[in-house]
Amino acid sequence: MTIDDQSHLKKEEENGTNPKINRYWIQRYDLFSRYDEGIQIDEEGWYSVTHEEIAINHAERCHGKVVIDCFAGVGGNTIQFAKVSSSVIAIDIDPMKVQMAMNNANVYGVANHVDFVVGDFFSLAPSLKGDVSFLSPPWGGPNYCKVESFKMDMLQPRDGYSLFKIVQSITPNIIMYLPKNVDLAQLEELASLSSPPLTLEIEESCIGGKMIAITAYFSRNAA
Secondary structure, three states: OOHHHHHHHHHHHHHOOOOOOHHHHOOHHHHOOOHHHOOOOOHHHHHHOOOHHHHHHHHHHHOOOEEEEOOOOOOHHHHHHHHHOOEEEEEEOOHHHHHHHHHHHHHOOOHHHEEEEEOOHHHHHHHOOOOEEEEOOOOOOHHHHHOOOEOHHHOOOOOHHHHHHHHHOOOOOEEEEEEOOEOHHHHHHHHHHOOOOOEEEEEEEEEOOEEEEEEEEEEOOOO
16 A cells, blocks of 8 residues: 555545445544544554554553564554553564554654564564564454354464464463454463463453453463
8 A cells, every 4th residue: 555545545534435444433543542643544454453442451461571563563552562561573564554553653652662674574583582472463354253263274374373383482472362253272272282381361352341352361471
């Protein structure tokens, strides 16, 4: 998406003429409370960014830590991590998303606490060091909710087992943000197959009393 495309999308958002994002438009202040101050979101970001209230909750686990946001997108989680952690490494393969994340972090006044990286997380992983890795990989778009049980192999661009193995080489303290219909037995399997096994805490991530996702906290010591 070019800058001109982003400007066009912004006008469509404000005019309510883009049917793909209309359902998310009414949630804009839930996604970013400072939306009116210049927040930028691309089409994918509207349905993939973490609600701010939930992102704040994720960040509460990371006070004083070095956090790696492995699939940062437009920066919803990155911003909240940056408020409380010692530093954040925010990675995304899409340069336009990284540009938007930088802009959004500037809106919240935390950009100086973030190292933004354009690149493939899987290629970068061997060189990364941090205390906590945050994983919110693509769920395959809004259609994830149409399946009865969301499986690890539905995650993109790699299945959850491969992803989890790679991220464990960085740190055993892992936060995964996943669909509400994720197969919980598979999360338990991820923890038990680790050597040594990891502690797993599963949290229902709710907005307005309604569960919209699952957050899984894996740790060897408290994250």
